[in-house]
Amino acid sequence: MKKNTYKIYTLGCKINQYDSGSLADGFNAAGFKALAGNADLAIINTCTVTKTAHAKSRQMLKKAKKENPGAKIALVGCWPKVYKKSAADLRADYVYGAGQYDEFIKKITVDFRLEKTNASRAPRPALRGKSRYFIKVQDGCEQFCSYCVIPYARGKLRSRPKEEIIDEIVRATEAGYKEVVLSGIHLGLYGKEATRDTRRGARDGNLAELVKEILRIKGLGRVRLSSIEISEVTDDLIDLFARPRKEGIPYVCKHLHIPLQSGSDKILALMNRPYDTAYFRAKIEKLRKIMPDVAITTDVITGFPGESEEDFRTTYDFIKEVNFSRLHIFPFSAHERAPASRYPGQIGEKIKKERADKLRRLGYKLFREYKNKFAGRELEVVVGNLKNGRRLGKSEYYFDIELDPDLIRADNGDGLTGGIITVNF
Incomplete structure (x- = not known):
């Protein structure tokens, strides 16, 4: 007989995945037990970044109801925060937006007559079948980019206390993780809101100061930043990336994911992005002068309202000039709450797809060329999980390398999942 069991379905980004882990910890602390299917409570942690994400959230709701007949259904995350009415119309038993998780757990605790719990003190680190540890340091x-609803979904800047982050990473390291990935909705502004409170500002500092503290953790292998805006790549951060390597000392991966979104200054202005192409180009040139092999990956939105063929060609040429190592291409997706959905010059789906396909082909070419530069070199990789008989290692430059089975025998402690080994590429 079922009794106080739950299952979480997660859509969207690494932040959502982290939040789902925190929810699981909260429910476990309250006396719930995770179940693979037919649980008492089915939770869908939703995404709202695109129309496709909306559709997937609805599909996941149907799937959860089918797999958990008779269960209470909860819709949580970004979608109900931005579109609360449409989420409520789906007749879920619980609807809570991102940032309302403690309130949600307390409500469930009462409704299911469980023990009271302080969700914020629930233990986070544990080996969850992943080779790298993602930690949310900021939310x-x-x-307010004109195409985006994330500020409505996630609210004002909020940074976790530095001591709390350090403690979690120490415990993650003790659990066997060698690479930690610092994640945030606006990661580069870690500690920014703390300047409004001089006591917190003095204590927590900025992102570079946080990374310095993390690099002092014994047993940690390396740190990676998930995504950062070009204007927030400070000289202090660059110095940390470029630090000389010393055996046994953690380092920062020479990989930066910096969203471009468009290579047209006209479109960047319409997007309300806080830079132009000249600024972007200059900062990338500075990075490459200090670290010639640094991996620069990026996001690009194509088919933004008003994007002419000339604007698209300008973007295409700028991407080639910057020579990104990897591209993530997104056809423009209109949100009813985002100003860009009401802009004149909306682009048809066919043109969006054609432009996205052209950029993806360019992205594949750039990725192959970048990866081939490392042929014959020794690289440190984090050993990944075994999938379909293959095991891959993640290099610091953010590309995967297929590993020789002899390197990862069970008796080779350094070669097990999550460990760092050196391989010849």
Whole structure:
């Protein structure tokens, strides 16, 4: 007989995945037990970044109801925060937006007559079948790009206390992780809101100061930043990336994911992005002068309202000039709450797809060329999980290398999942 069991379905980004892990910890602390199917409570942690994400959230709701007949259904995350009415119309038993998780757990605790719990103290680190540890250090965004609803979904800037982050990474390291990935909705502004409170500002500092503290953790292998805006790649951060390597000392991976979104200054202005192409180019040139092999990956939105063929060609040429190592291409997706959905010059789906396909082909070419530069070199990789008889290692430059089975025998402690080994590429 079922009794106080739950299952979480997660859509979207690494932040959502982290939040789902925190929810699981909260429910476990309250006396719930995770179940693979037919649980008492089915939780769908939703995404709202695109129309496709909306559709997937609805599909996941149907799937959860089918797999858990008779269960209470909860819709949580970004979608109900931005579109609360449409989420409520789906007749879920619980609807809570991102940032309302403690309230949600307390409500469930009462309804299921469980023990009271302090969700914020629930233990986070544990080996969850992943080779790298993703940690959320910051939440919220106040940039309000014209195409985006994330500020409505995630709210104002909020940074976790430095001591709390360090403690979690220490425990993750003790659990066997060698690479930690610092994640946030607006990661580069870690500690920014703390300047409004001089006591917190003095204690927590900025992102570079946080990374310095993390690099002092014994047993950790390396640190990676998940995504950062070009204007927030400070000289202090660059110095940390470029530090000389010493055996046994953690280092920062020479990989930066820096969203470009468009290579047209006209479109960047319409997007309300806080830079132009000249600024972007100059900062990348500075990075490459200090670290010639640095991996620069990026996001690009194509088919933005008003994007002419000339604007698209300008973007295409700028991407080639910057010579990114990897591209993530997104056809423009209109959100009813985002100003860009009401802009004149909306682009048809066929043109969006054609432009996205052209950029993806360019992205594949750039990725192959970048990866081939490392042929014959020794690289440190984090050993990944075994999938379909293959095991891959993640290099610091963010590309995967297929590993020789002899390197990862069970008796080779350094070669097990999550460990760092050196391989010849």
